[in-house]
Amino acid sequence: MLEVTRKLVDLLDLSPIGDDHFQGDSEDLGFPNVFGGQVLGQGLMAASRTVEGRLPHSLHAYFLRPGNHSMPIDYEVQRVRDGGSFSVRRVIARQGGKEILTGSVSFQVAEEGFEHQLEMPDAPAPDTLKSEQEYGEMLAPHVPERFRDSLTRDRPIEIRPVDPVNPFKPEPRPPHKQSWFKTQGHLPDDPVLHRCLLTYASDFAFLGTSLNPHGVTFMSKNMQVASLDHAIWFHRDFRMDDWLLYDKDSPSASAGRGFNRGNFFNQSGGLVASTTQEALIRKRSR
Template identity: 75%
Template sequence: MLEVTRRLLELLDLSPIGDDHFQGDSEDLGFPNVFGGQVLGQALMAASRTVEDRLCHSLHAYFLRPGNHSMPIDYEVQRVRDGGSFSVRRVIARQDGKEILTGAMSFQTTEPGLAHQVAMPPAPEPESLKSELELGKEIASQLPAAVQEMLTRERPIEIRPVDPLNPIQPEKRSPQRQNWLRALGPLPDDPVLHRCLLTYASDFSFLETSMVPHGLSFMDRRLQVASLDHAIWFHRDFRMDDWLLYDKDSPSSSGGRGFNRGNFFNRDGVLVASTTQEALIRQR
């Protein structure tokens, strides 16, 4: 396993600090605040630690305050209900005694049922595309030092954009984006870990989908951007060390908020998870 991937798995491996209480470290990815995907992934791991023989099928969370990546995060899990087939957990993430995220997760036993799905949209093979890391290195000399470091650092989740955007010279496009992504290196056969890793990765470049039709990028200092909420539905089993296509669109933006949707497909065209997110895209 690559060192950068091992560090991510350690980040998701929370320490118990009491009954249904856990603590996780924070990482600095170069963003002003803690990466939202980290808090989501750790929150799901905390809730999963209190459920046996059931996997998460849906997650709904609200970001309440920006997180500080120089401090650990405490997670309190509340056992809302354990039924015959479903279990529900509420999770509160805190730093310095203040809530930074609240969410609810539902878990279900494995059972058969009716099955259908939408077709996977066309996309080039990931092997034909450059990674975000390669693209970042190509334009690094044109960027401030802090942004250079953020775009060129090694990362555990490899992302290969389809029809990538230039953050220095963004252009107006239709509000659709596609990325292939995967975790680098082989991973353990733990479905809980794979769900937490997808949760972590689902926040990368998601809110930017609603900025595309306006010709804006995260480097525009006139913008105040932040994730407001995030939801995930897990439909079928998958592996994060295999390529997944993240197909995203933004049906609407208004009132300083952008709404985003996404679907994850494996290389066989199987829909494995869906996401939604509303984000703040406020012009200063």
């Protein structure tokens, strides 16, 4: 496992601080606030620490306040129900005594049943594409200095976008995006860790799908953008150290909000997870 990936795995390895209470550090990715995927991934890990013999199959969360990446985050898990097949946990993330995220996670015992799925869409193979970091290094000499570190930083999750958008010179495009995702280096055989890492990664470049038709990005002048909620469903086992295609679309934007959907496919065409997110995409007058 590469050092940059080990740091992310350690970030998700929460410290117990009492009965069903955990604490996690925060990382600074160059954004004004804590990256939402970090809080989602840590929240899923906190809930998973209170369940045995069952894997998470869905998470539904609301972002309530922006997080401060200079402070740790406390996670409280509430045991809502343990049934014969399913367990439900409520998780609350706090900083400074204030809630920044609330969500629910459902877990299920291993079970066989009916099988069907959508076909994997066409996409270029990952080895034919450049990584986000490579694009960032190409852009860096042409952007203000304050953006260069975030564009060129080492990333534990390698992302290879299909037809990437220049965040500083966007043009209107259809509401559809594709990227390949994979961790840098090999991971241990822990299915909970792989699901927490996918949850973390699923927030990257997601809300931007709803910005595509409008020719703007989160870097555009007078734009106020933020994730409002996030949901993820795990359909089949997968590994985050193998390539996964993240296929995203945005069926609607209205009332200052953009709605986004996503599907993760492995290279064999298996649909392993699905996501949805609504985001604030507000164009301010000044």
